[in-house]
Amino acid sequence: MNSMLRKSVLGVAGLAFTGGVFAGPIAAHAGTPTVAGKPVAAVQADKPDMGKLVPHGVQGAQSRIDLSDEQVANAKAIIAATKKAGLPERAAVISIATSLQESKLENLGHLGDKNDHDSLGLFQQRPSSGWGTPEQITNPEYSTLAFEKGLKQVDGWQDMPLTEAAQTVQVSAYPDAYAQWEQQAADLVAQHWNS
Secondary structure, three states, X not given: OHHXXXXXXXXXXXXXXXXXXXXXXXXXXXXOOEEOOEEHHXXXXXXXXXXXXXXXXXXXXXXXXXXXXXXXXXXXXXXXXXXXXXOOHHHHHHHHHHHHHHHOOOOXXXXXXXXXXXXXXXXXXXXXXXXXXXXXXXXXXXXXXXXXXHXXXXXXXXXXXXXXXXXXXXXXXXOOHHHHHHHHHHHHHHHHOOO
């Protein structure tokens, strides 16, 4: 009987151990997953709504480029400046799409013979047109805030197609060109707005 009791106790202990090994990791992950103390569902819900980022749907054929670390940093700087200005995500989409068209999100200095007049920075703003000094215009925060100051002066910019809002501020020779960057700009805002 002693041997049988011993086998039973060891068998039950083995089952308990095995059950704990298998159930432990599963049970540990069975609850609501969290990231930094927030449920994952809430983290995903914090991403901007694509309907707000692109309220009219993208207009026309879309372009997309691979971005360097510097270009991504410039997109993040535009997003940070937009937040500082107290503007919504849509303003960041318009700003990034405009910068993608104007400079491919590169903070352009003077380009010599390739320069479009005296255009500089992320938005190819011109000191001679009153956008600021070359030092100011090549500061991503300053140039974004200057662009968005112009955007805020456009009545109903929130409800306009992107290309119309951007063109009203930029007065480009190619007014329809901004629309091609709307999807990539919206993707960048969705990815980095809360990062």
